[in-house]
Amino acid sequence: xxxxxxxxxxxxxxxxxxxxxxxxxxxxxxxxxxxxxxxxxxxxxxxxxxxxxxxxxxxxxxxxxxxxxxxxxxxxxxxxxxxx
Amino acid sequence: xxxxxxxxxxxxxxxxxxxxxxxxxxxxxxxxxxxxxxxxxxxxxxxxxxxxxxxxxxxxxxxxxxxxxxxxxxxxxxxxxxxxxxxxxxxxxxxxxxxxxxxxxxxxxxxxxxxxxxxxxxxxxxxxxxxxxxxxxxxxxxxxxxxxxxxxxxxxxxxxxxxxxxxxxxxxxxxxxxxxxxxxxxxxxxxxxxxxxxxxxxxxxxxxxxxxxxxxxxxxxxxxxxxxxxxxxxxxxx
Numbered sequence: 001x002x003x004x005x006x007x008x009x010x011x012x013x014x015x016x017x018x019x020x021x022x023x024x025x026x027x028x029x030x031x032x033x034x035x036x037x038x039x040x041x042x043x044x045x046x047x048x049x050x051x052x053x054x055x056x057x058x059x060x061x062x063x064x065x066x067x068x069x070x071x072x073x074x075x076x077x078x079x080x081x082x083x084x
Numbered sequence: 085x086x087x088x089x090x091x092x093x094x095x096x097x098x099x100x101x102x103x104x105x106x107x108x109x110x111x112x113x114x115x116x117x118x119x120x121x122x123x124x125x126x127x128x129x130x131x132x133x134x135x136x137x138x139x140x141x142x143x144x145x146x147x148x149x150x151x152x153x154x155x156x157x158x159x160x161x162x163x164x165x166x167x168x169x170x171x172x173x174x175x176x177x178x179x180x181x182x183x184x185x186x187x188x189x190x191x192x193x194x195x196x197x198x199x200x201x202x203x204x205x206x207x208x209x210x211x212x213x214x215x216x217x218x219x220x221x222x223x224x225x226x227x228x229x230x231x232x233x234x235x236x237x238x239x240x241x242x243x244x245x246x247x248x249x250x251x252x253x254x255x256x257x258x259x260x261x262x263x264x265x266x267x268x269x270x271x272x273x274x275x276x277x278x279x280x281x282x283x284x285x286x287x288x289x290x291x292x293x294x295x296x297x298x299x300x301x302x303x304x305x306x307x308x309x310x311x312x313x314x315x316x317x318x319x320x321x322x
Contacts, residue, residue, distance in 0.1 A: 016190050070185040
């Protein structure tokens with residue numbers, strides 16, 4: 001099963017990289033872009049019997065390692081493959 | 085009097101710390117590999133600067149799970165003096181031995197320069213030989229030293245006097261211009277609630293001999309030698 005984990009800085013945390021990217025986009029003329037928040041994206045191949053089990057494992061992994069709960073939050077997507 | 089200098093893959097200030105402990109201050113020191121499960125009976129633990137595990141994922145995030153960190157945690161919990169310098173400070177925050185986290189410098193640049201830091205607290209093992217308000221000129225060299233903590237955590241740090249070092253100008257004034265990385269409250273270093281674990285972004289170990297430009301960092305190492313020799317902050321042996 002494939003899990004996708006999106007790690008982003010919490011809204012209260014200043015993101016200097018995102019701000020710089022926003023400014024760069026503005027200098028390219030993309031004035032419609034109001035704000036950028038930069039994050040991290042992980043794809044995990046997980047050996048699990050169900051989507052719930054995969055989500056449990058990945059959520060624990062995200063809590064312990066993939067994200068730092070002091071500054072980051074995360075969102076998990078599980079992609080179940082349909083057996084042929 | 086023995087220092088343990090922990091070596092992670094990617095540590096690069098380990099030899100500087102070892103040199104200061106042995107050649108400059110005449111103490112004993114030993115390198116402890118990150119996979120070791122003993123600190124070799126050391127009185128003080130140094131988590132040195134560098135790029136442990138290549139700074140992959142987040143600075144200090146992988147080092148936190150190195151086997152030696154179980155021993156460092158036990159030593160710290162028993163009251164032993166632990167100092168994390170630069171990347172070592174990042175390892176301490178990731179490990180939860182110190183509160184908060186590091187963000188990218190607001191400049192987005194790797195800042196490598198001399199700064200001034202004021203010693204705000206002198207009741208930690210690494211500052212007992214300092215005078216309160218003493219201004220030290222020591223270098224920084226980091227890309228992620230922008231200290232962040234949630235407002236209630238910051239308030240607790242202030243209330244408990246855990247902010248040990250702050251970036252200032254040469255006169256010891258805390259100003260926005262003196263802040264090299266965007267750290268909250270100009271925080272350059274802090275201690276835990278029991279005061280035996282100290283972390284700081286500047287590099288005192290690179291400023292212990294005048295021939296290197298400054299010897300202001302030496303007082304941190306002299307402090308811990310004084311603290312240990314006087315029996316303060318000795319880890320409870322089990």
